[in-house]
Amino acid sequence: MSAMTETGQPTDAFLIGAYRAGDERAARQLVTRHGAALARFLYSAGAGRSDIDDFVQETFFRAFRKLDGWRGDASFRSWLFTIAGNLLRDDYRRRKGRVILSIEDRDIADHADPEGDLAASDAHERMRNGLARLPRLQREVFLLRVQGGTEYAEIASALGTTPGAARVHYHHAVRKLKELMQ
Amino acid sequence: MTQCAGLSDRMPTVAAGRSEWSGEELAHLEACPDCRAEWALVQTASTLGTGASTALDADRVSARVMARLRSEPAPRPGSGAAAVATLLAAAAIALVVWTGRAPDQTDRRVAPAAAQSALLVPELDRLSAGELTDVLEAFDGPLSERSSVAAPTLGDLSDHELERVLRAGGV
Numbered sequence: 001m002s003a004m005t006e007t008g009q010p011t012d013a014f015l016i017g018a019y020r021a022g023d024e025r026a027a028r029q030l031v032t033r034h035g036a037a038l039a040r041f042l043y044s045a046g047a048g049r050s051d052i053d054d055f056v057q058e059t060f061f062r063a064f065r066k067l068d069g070w071r072g073d074a075s076f077r078s079w080l081f082t083i084a085g086n087l088l089r090d091d092y093r094r095r096k097g098r099v100i101l102s103i104e105d106r107d108i109a110d111h112a113d114p115e116g117d118l119a120a121s122d123a124h125e126r127m128r129n130g131l132a133r134l135p136r137l138q139r140e141v142f143l144l145r146v147q148g149g150t151e152y153a154e155i156a157s158a159l160g161t162t163p164g165a166a167r168v169h170y171h172h173a174v175r176k177l178k179e180l181m182q
Numbered sequence: 183m184t185q186c187a188g189l190s191d192r193m194p195t196v197a198a199g200r201s202e203w204s205g206e207e208l209a210h211l212e213a214c215p216d217c218r219a220e221w222a223l224v225q226t227a228s229t230l231g232t233g234a235s236t237a238l239d240a241d242r243v244s245a246r247v248m249a250r251l252r253s254e255p256a257p258r259p260g261s262g263a264a265a266v267a268t269l270l271a272a273a274a275i276a277l278v279v280w281t282g283r284a285p286d287q288t289d290r291r292v293a294p295a296a297a298q299s300a301l302l303v304p305e306l307d308r309l310s311a312g313e314l315t316d317v318l319e320a321f322d323g324p325l326s327e328r329s330s331v332a333a334p335t336l337g338d339l340s341d342h343e344l345e346r347v348l349r350a351g352g353v
């Protein structure tokens with residue numbers, strides 16, 4: 001396996017190996033590389049904006065503590081998303097199933113097109129509410145596919161299902177979201 | 183694969199800017215309301231949360247993660263299985279104590295006491311007498327007050343109760 005990506009960056013596997021050998025800079029590189037995508041995933045999956053830093057921190061902390069659990073079948077990013085999904089599920093249970101999507105959690109755009117921004121913000125809000133109503137597997141398959149461009153085989157490996165089942169979950173999610181967003 | 187299915191498969195890649203629609207695909211999108219609706223959905227989802235990601239301070243997060251990793255050492259090798267077994271036992275006891283009843287009341291009336299305890303919490307066999315005492319002492323108060331018709335899960339326990347279960351299990 002190559003230690004470098006096509007763009008000349010060290011691969012995740014290489015950085016993980018370096019971190020396990022004691023190089024903390026490698027861990028920082030992994031946080032920098034995947035932190036933003038993880039924050040997007042968490043926000044889309046229902047985390048409150050003010051909680052995202054804590055969830056991202058906890059996700060990386062657990063990941064680095066349990067690196068033996070990552071066998072490389074799924075990408076490191078997909079594995080992080082799985083850990084984050086578990087954290088959100090536990091948090092949801094602690095709150096007895098209450099989902100809080102406040103107005104402060106809206107995805108506020110900073111462009112010079114107020115009408116367009118408002119429409120996009122409204123669509124994002126309806127999307128987020130729709131995602132919150134999906135079963136967990138459907139929501140996570142959909143987000144991994146749409147936000148990460150992840151292939152079904154890798155999604156299946158990360159979430160412990162089959163590629164065929166992942167495809168079915170994706171299409172169920174699309175169908176339900178279409179209904180919910182109409 | 184139908185043209186709709188083909189387009190559906192490519193939507194995430196095109197939304198991410200890693201590919202573009204061909205002329206034929208664009209013509210299909212214009213003619214097919216289902217694909218158009220799905221494309222709008224994928225475009226919205228692909229930009230959802232961008233504000234949250236740009237607000238993240240990766241340097242600060244990684245500094246905090248590194249500090250925690252240094253201050254909270256990883257569990258001792260080999261202690262994981264024992265900890266899990268203890269936690270499972272503690273969780274099983276927690277559920278039985280918290281509901282105040284056995285999972286199957288009919289069996290409870292007819293089963294001999296020894297067989298009943300084995301049926302309820304087989305994980306008990308793995309605990310020492312001291313660990314059992316710790317776990318049981320973590321739950322005080324009248325059982326009847328905790329009775330519930332619906333079977334609870336660990337997620338139904340309060341933070342305080344969960345913490346006591348974990349502490350009793352030595353995890």
